[in-house]
Each structure stands twice: as C-alpha cells, then as structure tokens.
Amino acid sequence: MIYFRADANETLASGHIMRCITIALEFVQEGNAVTFLIADANPRVLLERYKLPYIILNTDWNNLEGELEVLVPILKNPEDILIIDSYLVTENYMNTVYTKVKTVYIEDQMQKKYSTHILINYNLYYFIFDYPGKYQDSGTRLFLGAQYAPLRSEFSEHKAYEVRKKARDILVMCGGGDEKGFLKSFLSEISDIGTLHFHIVIGAYNKDKKELKKRYEGRDNIYMYENISNINEVMRMCDIAVSAAGNTLYELCAVGTPTIFFTYSYNQKYDYIGFTENDIMLYAGNIDDGKERIIKNITRYVTSLIDNREKRFKMSNKMTYLIDGLGAKRIVKNILEDEKNVDNTSA
Structure with missing residues (x-):
C-alpha cells in the first residue's frame, strides 16, 4: 500500500x-x-x-x-x-x-x-x-x-499555445482557500474594465464564494468556475493569468499562459527567485504588504501586456521551456x- x-x-x-x-x-x-x-x-x-x-x-x-x-x-x-x-x-x-x-x-x-x-x-x-x-x-x-x-x-499534452495580438481574457486564481480575501478585493477594483473578460477560479475552501457568485454571476465580462476539471483548457483560452504562487505556476508554465503572480504565505517567499529570473513571469508582491499595492501592480502589468504581443510571446516560450x-x-x-x-x- x-x-x-x-x-x-x-x-x-x-x-x-x-x-x-x-x-x-x-x-x-x-x-x-x-x-x-x-x-x-x-x-x-x-x-x-x-x-x-x-x-x-x-x-x-x-x-x-x-x-x-x-x-x-x-x-x-x-x-x-x-x-x-x-x-x-x-x-x-x-x-x-x-x-x-x-x-x-x-x-x-x-x-x-x-x-x-x-x-x-x-x-x-x-x-x-x-x-x-x-x-x-x-x-x-x-x-x-x-x-x-x-x-x-493533461499538462503533458504539449498543445500549442496561441499568443493573440491583443489580450482580452484574463484568468484569475488564488488557490483553494483565499482566507485573506484577495479575489473579493481584486474584483471590486477591476470588474468594471469592460474591455477585458475575467475568468475567476474559486477554490473549494474559499469562504467568500457564495458572496462572489451572488455579486458577479451574470456579468457580461466575468466568468466563474468552481470544482473545475478542465483547468488546463481554461488556461489555454486565456491571454494572461493572475495567480497566487504555488503549484499552479508550474501548471501555467506547462501550458504557456503569460503570468503575473503574487505570494500569499511565508512558504512561498522563494518563488520569486525562480519565476522572475530572466522575466519568465511578472511578480506583483506579497499579499501581506497590502492587497491594494498588489492589485495596483497587477493592474499595471496587465495594462502593459494587453497590446504587447512580443512580450507575452517571449514569456510563454520561456515558461514552456521550463516544464514538460x-x-x-x-x-x-x-x-x-x-x-x-x-x-x-x-x-
């Protein structure tokens, strides 16, 4: 056994x-x-x-x-x-x-x-x-x-990732729990950006999930996923990912979705060393330094990547090179x- x-x-x-x-x-x-x-x-x-x-x-x-x-x-x-x-x-x-x-x-x-x-x-x-x-x-x-x-x-399938000319679909993930309420704060700040579509993955232990679904389900530019079994397909259809550090970053590398990440807990403090080297990913900071600061950094990074296909293409190639x-x-x-x-x- x-x-x-x-x-x-x-x-x-x-x-x-x-x-x-x-x-x-x-x-x-x-x-x-x-x-x-x-x-x-x-x-x-x-x-x-x-x-x-x-x-x-x-x-x-x-x-x-x-x-x-x-x-x-x-x-x-x-x-x-x-x-x-x-x-x-x-x-x-x-x-x-x-x-x-x-x-x-x-x-x-x-x-x-x-x-x-x-x-x-x-x-x-x-x-x-x-x-x-x-x-x-x-x-x-x-x-x-x-x-x-x-x-x-499913992350070993090695399907080609398409880097589109203009980014529109943004994937947002914060692990299984999100006890610090990142998703709630993030959506409050950015949900009115009508030109972007946000794909929100809600973890199994997220204490705010009922409130989030009640507030945002039905919005034209917000899609919510729970108990998702095809996360790799959602990653592949999105142009940019925003994610807490952890194993998800390796999944995003395998797919090739250009990623902005932040650290959520003390045990993730070293992730920025590997994932920011050579501009593989963009690091928005640690959540304990303030959610407002992180969200501001994420918004700035997303804005800079929307029309910069070359940057996203380079990030995607570096990511897929890392993980098979x-x-x-x-x-x-x-x-x-x-x-x-x-x-x-x-x-």
Whole structure:
C-alpha cells in the first residue's frame, strides 16, 4: 500500500493535497493501491472527486506529533510507502515513521534535515538549500528540480499555445482557500474594465464564494468556475493569468499562459527567485504588504501586456521551456524503481 499523509482546509487550502492527488493518480495508473490518511473530513470533497480512498484519523491537523498513536498502528507493513506532504512534521514524527515504512517527504524549503528515504523538492529555487551537502552520506535519495514538478496528465499534452495580438481574457486564481480575501478585493477594483473578460477560479475552501457568485454571476465580462476539471483548457483560452504562487505556476508554465503572480504565505517567499529570473513571469508582491499595492501592480502589468504581443510571446516560450508536465511520472517511476532495486538487493 502507498499511503499519503496530507490535509486541506480553509487555512491550509488545497496545494499540499492536490499535488499528492496528482502523484496518487499516477500510482493508480501504474496498478498500485493508494490510501490517503487525513486528520479530518475537510479533504473529502477533493478525494471523492478523484475517487481516491482515505482514512480519517480524527486528529488535530495542526499537531502531527499528536497523531502518532493513531498513525503508527496503520503502518504495520514495512513494505508499505508513506508519502508525507506537510510543514508540520517534527524530528520525532519523521524518525518514528522512518522506522516503520519507507518514507517520502515532499517539501518546499529546508527547515531541518529529517529522516526520510526519499526527499522531493521540485521548486526552481531548490539549489539555495544545498541538499546534496546536507544529506551527504545519509542514504536519502534526492529528487530535486522542476523535472519533478507533479502535474496532472493533461499538462503533458504539449498543445500549442496561441499568443493573440491583443489580450482580452484574463484568468484569475488564488488557490483553494483565499482566507485573506484577495479575489473579493481584486474584483471590486477591476470588474468594471469592460474591455477585458475575467475568468475567476474559486477554490473549494474559499469562504467568500457564495458572496462572489451572488455579486458577479451574470456579468457580461466575468466568468466563474468552481470544482473545475478542465483547468488546463481554461488556461489555454486565456491571454494572461493572475495567480497566487504555488503549484499552479508550474501548471501555467506547462501550458504557456503569460503570468503575473503574487505570494500569499511565508512558504512561498522563494518563488520569486525562480519565476522572475530572466522575466519568465511578472511578480506583483506579497499579499501581506497590502492587497491594494498588489492589485495596483497587477493592474499595471496587465495594462502593459494587453497590446504587447512580443512580450507575452517571449514569456510563454520561456515558461514552456521550463516544464514538460512529466514530473509525476518521474516521481512514481523512480520510487517504484527504487523499490525494485531494494527487492533485488534483498534477494
């Protein structure tokens, strides 16, 4: 069994569990059984959408250390694999599960050196943490860099992206939660720009979704999407994307939609390093510095790109060069090959 330990709610949003879902679907495609271990019922809406089995631990999502009493009895087969995607792990937590099953830890930044059989950091900025040096002689296998960005299979289709002469359709995304109310503030500021069409993706845990739908549904230039299954097609039909940082930026790269992004939380603070290098994307700032400032920057960037096809064309080409959409396949293939090598060694 391949277990995934991840959560989602209004605070965490859906980034962690969505990238685990992507990897899990690839394991299923390869004929492997998977099960998600979740603290509470919040992630059910996402897991059931993809028909993935789960066990609710009935624990506090904010206290992984406290769930060990419930978790350890589940990990009774040393041949099982546990893939962990959480910022809330502790040294004791990782040491404990490391002795029970094969562990894979997905992280975005080096907080500590943890006990794990495999470590994954697919972010463009991974190199600033010197993983090879810190994990030298540890036995931990390292899967590093954008080649391991876990994107759903539709992002490996490599359809041509059309850069139109004049931009009209703007995609706006803010992750699964948006607890700081970016979409609400953004639409209040820009919704009256009648020459542009805004495609708004509302996350599963967005607390403002009822209000947003009530206020803007039916507007000629605003389209709202919820529980969307074809996000790659919406990305492809839009001329410019505005997005919070996170895994979505890698999806946008795979499609080639010129992107303006902003950072939403402390763990995204390094994203600007990779995505702004060589003008791959445009960075509007951190939301904690003020939504008004970010929205002003976004508006300025959008305005500058509307008639600048050459700029958008260059951005799109740089983005698609970065990502081929095969990261989830590489992760699964390497984990399974690693298992095969262990079995052959044991034999």
